[in-house]
Amino acid sequence: MAGPGANVTRICAAISHPRLGAITVGPIAAERAYALRQQVLRPHERVEEMASIDTGDPQELVLGARTARGEIVGTGVVAPGAAPAILGASAASRAAWRIRGMATRADARGVGIASAILVALVAHxxxxxxxxxxxxxxVAAQRFYERAGFVTAGDVWMEPDIGPHVVMWRRVESPAPP
Ligand SMILES: CC(C)(COP(=O)(O)OP(=O)(O)OC[C@H]1O[C@@H](n2cnc3c(N)ncnc32)[C@H](O)[C@@H]1OP(=O)(O)O)[C@@H](O)C(=O)NCCC(=O)NCCS
Structure with missing residues (x-):
């Protein structure tokens, strides 16, 4: 029988924003995240180029935070992705997934939208x-990930046109067997 996590792609977190009102988090088609990704993460690229953030893996999950009017004000994606070498042999032996494209529209930040998305991605x-x-x-988002239990590995590097980055990671424990 399916465990409580099996339907995670249907779970919607509900958040109340003081100005934007009710916001729900749930799965969206990747294309619906492109405009926000481009605006927040890669303004130097074209909207169509935001497809490069997705892997096309059938297990990939793209989440969106939607206002009642249907605007996407937050997003994030997770898909299977080999751990980087900096995490070492122990990490390489674990089934690894990579989180990408975490973004919250500037006027929607600070009420827990990205945190809710991150929790749902990890549950997936x-x-x-x-x-x-x-x-x-x-690097500007390091504290956000630390609060979610991520730790930093290795040195900071500069991503051209974007800024300083660092690898962050955390273990995920499988649900206890029934
Ligand atoms: C990083 C980012 C995605 C966080 O989005 P967010 O929706 O504001 O995230 P949250 O609201 O969950 O948490 C953000 C802050 O608000 C605070 N917060 C969360 N819920 C809150 C609440 N209910 N009331 C008040 N403050 C709250 C948190 O303490 C957090 O502070 P800290 O991370 O500075 O310690 C967003 O700032 C962003 O899009 N930044 C630009 C792009 C970027 O850096 N993306 C990450 C790429 S790796």
Whole structure:
């Protein structure tokens, strides 16, 4: 029988924003995230280029935070992705997933939208037997990931046109067997 995590792609977190009102988090088609990704993460690229953030993996999950009017004000994606070498042999032996494209529209920040998205992304990984999640985090977002249990590995590097990045990761524990 399916465990509680099996339907995670249908779970919607609900958040109340003081000005934007009710916001729900749930799965969206990747294309619906492109405009926000471009605006927040890669203004130097074209909207169509935002497809490069997705892998096309059938297990990939793209989440969106939607206002009641249907505007996408937050997004994030997770898909299977080999752990970077900096995490070492122990990490390489764990089923690894990579988080990408975390963005919240500037006027929607600070009420927990990205945190809710991150929790749901990690739950998706857990439900599929993943054992580790990692990302190339912007240094400006390091504290955000630390609060979610991520730790930093290795040195900061400069991503052209974007800024300083660092690898961050955390273990994911599989659900206890029934
Ligand atoms: C990083 C980012 C995605 C966070 O989005 P967000 O929706 O504001 O995230 P949250 O609201 O969950 O958390 C952000 C802050 O608000 C605070 N916060 C969360 N919920 C809150 C609440 N209910 N009330 C008040 N403050 C709250 C948190 O303490 C957090 O502070 P900290 O991370 O500075 O310690 C967003 O700032 C962003 O898009 N930045 C630009 C792009 C970027 O750097 N993306 C990450 C790429 S790796």
């Amino acid at each position: 990984v857990t439900a599929r037997g993943g054992r580790l999640v990692w990302c190339n985090a912007r």
